[in-house]
Amino acid sequence: MSSLALALRLTPYLSRSSSRQTGLHQTKLRDAGLPILAFGTVTALLLTVAGGSQVFWSWSDDIAGTYQALAVVAMVLLVIPLLTLGASAARLAARRRDDRLASLRLLGASSATVIWMTVIESTVLAAIGAVAGAGLYACAAPFLGLIQFRGHAIGGHAWLSVASILGCILAVCVLAAASAALGLRKVVLTPLGVRTRQTANGAHWVRGVIAAVVVVFGVVAMGMLSSFGAFMVIIAVMGGCFGLALLALNLMGPWVLRLQASSQLKRARRPEQLLAARTVLESPKESWRQVGGVAMTSFVGVFVGVGMAVADTMGSSTSDESTQLVRDINTGVMITLLGSFLMVACSAGVNQAAAVLDRASTLVALDRVGMPQKLMVAARVKAVMSPLLLVAGISAAAAAALVLPLAGPALLTRPVVFLTVGGVFAAGFLLVRLALAAGTAQIGQVLARPERYASMDS
Amino acid sequence: MNAILHAQQLTKHYPGNIALDHVDFAAIAGESIAIIGPSGSGKTTLLHCLAGILRPDAGTVTLSSAVGPVRLDSLGDGALSRLRREEFGFVFQQGMLLPELTALENVALALMLNGTDRTTSEARAAEWLAALGLAGMEQRRLGELSGGQVQRVAIARAHVTGARIVFADEPTGALDSATSNEVLDVLLQSVAANGRTLLVVTHDPNVAARCQRVVELRDGRIVADTGCAVPPPSQPAPATTDFKGAFNV
Numbered sequence: 001m002s003s004l005a006l007a008l009r010l011t012p013y014l015s016r017s018s019s020r021q022t023g024l025h026q027t028k029l030r031d032a033g034l035p036i037l038a039f040g041t042v043t044a045l046l047l048t049v050a051g052g053s054q055v056f057w058s059w060s061d062d063i064a065g066t067y068q069a070l071a072v073v074a075m076v077l078l079v080i081p082l083l084t085l086g087a088s089a090a091r092l093a094a095r096r097r098d099d100r101l102a103s104l105r106l107l108g109a110s111s112a113t114v115i116w117m118t119v120i121e122s123t124v125l126a127a128i129g130a131v132a133g134a135g136l137y138a139c140a141a142p143f144l145g146l147i148q149f150r151g152h153a154i155g156g157h158a159w160l161s162v163a164s165i166l167g168c169i170l171a172v173c174v175l176a177a178a179s180a181a182l183g184l185r186k187v188v189l190t191p192l193g194v195r196t197r198q199t200a201n202g203a204h205w206v207r208g209v210i211a212a213v214v215v216v217f218g219v220v221a222m223g224m225l226s227s228f229g230a231f232m233v234i235i236a237v238m239g240g241c242f243g244l245a246l247l248a249l250n251l252m253g254p255w256v257l258r259l260q261a262s263s264q265l266k267r268a269r270r271p272e273q274l275l276a277a278r279t280v281l282e283s284p285k286e287s288w289r290q291v292g293g294v295a296m297t298s299f300v301g302v303f304v305g306v307g308m309a310v311a312d313t314m315g316s317s318t319s320d321e322s323t324q325l326v327r328d329i330n331t332g333v334m335i336t337l338l339g340s341f342l343m344v345a346c347s348a349g350v351n352q353a354a355a356v357l358d359r360a361s362t363l364v365a366l367d368r369v370g371m372p373q374k375l376m377v378a379a380r381v382k383a384v385m386s387p388l389l390l391v392a393g394i395s396a397a398a399a400a401a402l403v404l405p406l407a408g409p410a411l412l413t414r415p416v417v418f419l420t421v422g423g424v425f426a427a428g429f430l431l432v433r434l435a436l437a438a439g440t441a442q443i444g445q446v447l448a449r450p451e452r453y454a455s456m457d458s
Numbered sequence: 459m460n461a462i463l464h465a466q467q468l469t470k471h472y473p474g475n476i477a478l479d480h481v482d483f484a485a486i487a488g489e490s491i492a493i494i495g496p497s498g499s500g501k502t503t504l505l506h507c508l509a510g511i512l513r514p515d516a517g518t519v520t521l522s523s524a525v526g527p528v529r530l531d532s533l534g535d536g537a538l539s540r541l542r543r544e545e546f547g548f549v550f551q552q553g554m555l556l557p558e559l560t561a562l563e564n565v566a567l568a569l570m571l572n573g574t575d576r577t578t579s580e581a582r583a584a585e586w587l588a589a590l591g592l593a594g595m596e597q598r599r600l601g602e603l604s605g606g607q608v609q610r611v612a613i614a615r616a617h618v619t620g621a622r623i624v625f626a627d628e629p630t631g632a633l634d635s636a637t638s639n640e641v642l643d644v645l646l647q648s649v650a651a652n653g654r655t656l657l658v659v660t661h662d663p664n665v666a667a668r669c670q671r672v673v674e675l676r677d678g679r680i681v682a683d684t685g686c687a688v689p690p691p692s693q694p695a696p697a698t699t700d701f702k703g704a705f706n707v
Contacts, residue, residue: 271570274563275556282558365554368511369615370543371571372536450511 008120032125034350034357038089039129040136041346042082043172045339047137047160049078050168052144052335055157059150063321065231067149070307070329072239074336077303080246081296081340085347086172088289089129090122090179119177126176130169137165147335149328204255211252215398218245223405238406245402246299249395253292254284256394257387261287264386272375276382288391290355290384293347294428295391297340301424302399305417306407307333312416337424344428348435355380356442363443364450373447377440384436385429392425460522462487462655463508463623468517470503470678477503478514479678487522487622490649490656492666495675501659502627504675508657509546509625510538521545543571547616547654549626549645555600555612561587562596565615572619586614590644606637613645617652624649626658630665642668 056064056071104114137160145158160168218241228234261280268274280287311329314322356363366376404412411417461484470478477500485491485508493501506512508519510530519530523545533541547568548554555564565583570576584596590610600608609629616624629645630638642665649656658669666672674682 269576271567274559274567274570274576278556278558278563362556362558365556367539368509368542368550368554369548369568369571370539370541370546372539375571 008116034354035089035122035125036129036132038085038346038350039126039172039176040133041342041350042086042089043130043133043168044136044140045133045342046079046082046172047134047165047168048140048144049075049082049339050164051137051141051158051160052147052154054160055149055154058157063325065235066325067328069231069235069238070332072235073242073303074332076239076242076246077300077336078339078343080243081293081300081343083175084246084250084292084296085343086175087179088292088347088351090126090176115181118180122180123173123177126173127169130172133172134165134169147331149331150324207251207255211248211255214244214248214251215401218242218248219401219405222402225406241402242303245398246296249295249299249398250288250292252394253288253295253391256391257287257291258284260387260390271371272379272382275379276386279379279383280387286355287383287387289347290351291388291391291432293344294388294425294432295395297344297424297428298392298395298421299399300336300340301421302396302403302417304333304337304424305420306403306411308416308420309407309411309414312414313411341427341431345431345435348432349438352384352432352435352439353442356439356446360446363446367447367450373443376443380439380443381436384432388429388432392428396421396425460487461485461520462522463657464520464522465504465508466518466520468504468507468514468519470500470507470512470514476678478507478517480517481675481678481680483508483673483680485623485655485657487655488650488653489671490646490669491658491671491673492669493657493659493673493675494661494663494666497661499675500678501675503678505625505627505657505659509548509623510542543568544619545622547619547621547624549609549612549616549624549629551628551631555608555615557600560597560599561592561603561607561611564600564611565618568615568619583614583618586618587611590614590648604637605633606641609633609641610644613641613648617648617654621654623655623657626656628660629658630660630662635664638662638664 053071053075056067059067104117141158145153145155147154147158221237221241225234225237228237257280261277261284264273265277265281268277307329311326311333314326314329363376367373400412463483463485465481465483468478468481468483469476475498479500481500481504483504493504495501503512507514510519510533513531517531521528521530521541528541530538530541542548556567559567562580562583565586566576566579569579569582574582587593587596587610590613592607592610592614595603595607600611603611612629616626624645626645630641633641645656645658646668648654656669658665660666672682672684673680
């Protein structure tokens with residue numbers, strides 16, 4: 001029997017037996033509900049961004065280029081974090097199966113069978129989420145059509161073609177499949193290591209070097225923007241720089257968190273400090289997923305602040321066209337910010353819920369040896385909030401470095417920029433804190449029924 | 459002889475079955491007691507009720523403490539947590555140690571939870587690990603240790619706080635017979651050397667045979683009890699050569 005055929009036969013069987021064995025809605029939520037929710041949100045936001053920006057490409061007059069340039073910036077700022085959230089959702093779908101699949105591997109299942117099983121499971125969850133997300137987009141599109149640019153509602157431009165929607169669903173499924181297969185490399189290579197959590201998941205310093213090189217390259221390219229000549233090339237370079245910088249942040253984040261946690265581990269005096277540092281060091285990438293959304297939004301916040309400063313500067317202009325542009329820039333930055341916060345809310349909620357459920361057996365173990373619940377909560381809050389300030393600051397600094405050659409120091413240091421960035425920080429922190437509070441209630445539920453989790457692998 | 463732990467009329471129901479049916483039980487300080495019985499007989503439920511992990515539906519559990527008798531059923535969750543970390547130690551089959559911590563940190567954490575500073579906690583944890591044959595392995599994660607070594611870490615954690623009662627649930631259940639004997643030696647010797655009381659749930663007749671007292675459960679009731687065989691508490695607890703003088707806890 002081929003690996004694919006065996007995987008197709010085993011996957012539904014194991015999914016059913018897993019549900020029967022535990023018989024818990026929490027387990028179902030953990031294994032399927034959270035990834036579906038995450039994929040659904042990613043798809044809905046992706047389609048909304050794509051639909052909302054269609055109108056800009058339908059114009060061809062003199063000022064259309066300015067709108068298109070701004071649209072490219074906004075799209076890059078939203079799409080890259082969304083793709084990151086999508087990859088995070090894919091990993092969420094796959095990592096829960098690591099232990100089970102590692103056990104299968106130890107029992108003799110081939111690497112190909114294990115990979116196929118994970119890819120099939122993750123893709124099915126992604127497909128369900130993506131279809132639900134497309135439904136959500138269809139509900140939102142009429143409202144999206146009411147948004148006005150250049151004095152007219154977007155209207156029918158908010159609707160994407162069926163082919164585009166199907167393409168987006170397909171892209172989400174491919175992203176899920178690829179991410180699941182890549183994430184399984186370690187299970188395939190060292191199944192016993194994964195089963196017994198032999199080593200912590202590191203984050204190599206090379207990540208930091210690559211990210212620094214990319215940001216420096218971006219700053220230099222942004223400084224030379226006017227020398228690129230053709231307008232479309234300038235737009236492409238600008239969008240490319242922003243996108244690369246966001247990807248670089250995503251690459252560097254886990255490494256930065258590992259450095260911070262290593263330092264905190266050495267200085268830890270209290271149990272919650274020790275546990276928080278070890279939680280981050282156990283998997284810096286996992287910890288990055290908890291705070292990465294706010295880091296991305298902080299990056300966006302700087303651009304939003306600069307956008308508002310530009311609008312503020314142009315506000316005194318008397319021409320109708322300039323007044324309209326100012327109004328539209330304000331609309332655009334608000335939409336970008338709203339989309340960014342929706343992403344953070346989704347990312348924080350999903351990742352916090354997953355984090356508690358992932359660590360349920362550890363929480364039960366700590367409870368049994370007498371660790372007070374408030375200490376468990378304190379350790380979890382510290383493990384998330386402590387890196388948050390650091391990564392948000394680094395992201396904002398990287399964004400400021402990139403935008404400096406374009407905006408100049410005078411524009412970048414206007415009060416409206418600081419107010420906007422401060423507001424974005426505060427709102428992002430609040431969203432993560434709310435997600436943590438929801439997770440605290442979840443800890444209470446886990447400890448109220450410890451028999452459900454005591455034997456689960458964490 | 460006074461009981462260090464005394465349960466009266468313990469009753470615990472689960473949907474569709476009764477796990478404990480009016481169980482009376484007393485443990486004397488210094489005893490090693492094996493609780494045996496077939497699967498579903500209520501062994502683990504009894505252990506969890508005695509350790510304050512589970513609350514019985516009816517009946518009482520009383521711990522004899524320095525400040526007088528303490529009724530576990532009268533304590534709130536916070537007080538029960540404190541009791542578990544100060545008075546009790548736990549050695550379970552799996553899942554009770556934290557995989558992200560090193561061996562040393564797992565043991566030291568028990569002391570840190572009681573307010574001991576990290577330096578002192580790690581020093582005492584290192585002493586216990588060394589005494590249990592794990593010198594040089596302090597910085598290893600649990601995944602880098604063998605099953606027997608992991609159980610030694612659990613035994614060290616159970617003792618490091620000076621817990622008066624050690625609860626063990628199938629402590630050798632996941633080990634081969636040779637390793638199982640080694641772990642059992644370490645557990646029994648360390649308990650005896652430090653005058654601790656041991657309650658161990660086991661399926662293994664070899665484990666039961668090495669305890670001073672065997673209590674058999676069936677359908678939630680005690681059907682056999684070989685009785686107390688421990689010397690009076692006023693006498694010094696037997697110490698083996700391996701552990702004699704190794705600790706000052």
